[in-house]
Amino acid sequence: MxxxxxxxxxxxxxxxxxxxxxxxxxxxxxxxxxxxxxxxxxxxxxxxTGRITAWANAPAAATVxxxxxxxxxxxxxxxxxxxxxQALGSLAERLHLAADWRTWPTWGRRLSNRITTRRQDRWRTAAEVWHHRREDAAVALTRSIRTDPADRHAARAAMTRISPEQPDRPTWSGDRIHAAAVRLERDYHLDLAALWPHLWLILPETTRTEITTARQALTRATALTAWALLYLPLALWWWPAAVITATLALISRHRTCTAADTYATLLEAAARLHARDVADHLGLDSTGPLTHESGGALALHVTPSPPPPPEESPAIRQADRASSSPEGR
Incomplete structure (x- = not known):
């Protein structure tokens, strides 16, 4: 012990x-x-070095x-x-992921909504280009003509740089994690938020370790934004601190996007691989591949039922009886 x-x-x-x-x-x-x-x-x-030497020779530093x-x-x-x-890092992570931006203060909601709307417009334009090129390639393939996939891949990359799916948040990292839930809902009618607690309890230890490591990497990446904010005030005394701030901010953005992509990929892969294991534990028929029907049934079982409507208080019932009586009319 x-x-x-x-x-x-x-x-x-x-x-x-x-x-x-x-x-x-x-x-x-x-x-x-x-x-x-x-x-x-x-x-x-x-x-x-002269100032450091002076500090080292100070009487207070000469004794043990x-x-x-x-x-x-x-x-x-x-x-x-x-x-x-670390405290600023938690705030930076909340801003990077922006999962609850609709509950932010008024000025934050307005700014986030403006950014999200602009990203949605850009994404629709890029998505239309990609789909048109896919359709052109499919039509050409029916005529036994294979087109160069470079343009199609470039169009998809341009769309993905904005967001993997239609933007719902003001940041790329937030939309990348949100995309995992969107794809599972579209492909299998699965609610990732409701499924995840049940899924986490039955995941193999190696899988949970990989997901935990990816989540910690995301936290460390967003923490660099906090350090960038701490170095920024030093630029008032020493201008190279502004260079340090900009460098940390750029590194944080790159690492956050990379870590969010890895984390979202693992979340989606774990749900696709082990959703049927959750169904087995719940006693559902999970034979065969996961489908819309089986995924929807699983989502119903893991989603808590809503609270019942509250009972009317005696005062409200008495007021209703009074209003319905001839005297009340």
Whole structure:
């Protein structure tokens, strides 16, 4: 038992160090460099090393007690910055995925609706081009003519760059995850949101590990947006911080899109492969491939029934009787 607790403590310490302390310590180092160098000497290493030497020769840093206090202060500050970054990362993830944008404050809903509408218009145009080229290729194939698929593939890529399915959210990453639910509904009448809790409980351990890893990668990718926001105010003192902010934002966007694509692909694949296993556990007839009928039946079984209508209170019943009586009329 002691060995298990020790190993658990070691893993927690490693995660604390890698997720909070190290990025926070790097941020504090950049803050110190920004305050020391400023806009006028952005890359003056001699100025920076001179200031570090002066700090190292300070009386407080010359004693063991002072060094311990200084180290503790740096670790505490780095951990605090890491916690702030994690909180901002949760907000950044919510903005990247935008699953609940219709419940955002009024100004956020209006902006998101405007962006979503514009993306829908662009997607329809690109989808029409792709479908026309598919139809032209099919007509040519009936005449024993094989057309060059490059134009057709380019049209599909142009459509997918906007959204894999008709946009429903203001961001590509959000629409990529939403596309998994749209495809399952269209192909098998499955409600992924209702099916997923039941599916997760029976998935093989290796599959759950893959999905968990992909989900954690998505969280880490969106966390880079939080660090970009934290580095942005430093540009007021040191202009290279703006370059750091832009770089982190671009990396975060690329990694978020990649991680969202991987995560959505795994969600959809797991549902297609194991939906019949859920049907077996529920005692449904799941022989043969999954169809609209079997998928719809499964969706009905995993979707909770709605609450019954509330009973009328005595005061309402009395008011109804009074209004229906001759005196009430």
């Amino acid at each position: 002691g060995g298990l607790l020790g190993e658990l403590g070691k893993k927690l310490a490693e995660r604390w160090l890698s997720l909070l302390v190290l990025p926070g310590a790097l941020y504090l180092a950049v803050v110190a460099a920004a305050r020391t160098l400023g806009h006028t000497h952005p890359f003056d290493m001699s100025r920076l 007690g002072g060094q311990v206090v200084l180290l503790a202060a740096v670790l505490a500050g780095a951990a605090a910055i890491g916690l702030v970054a």
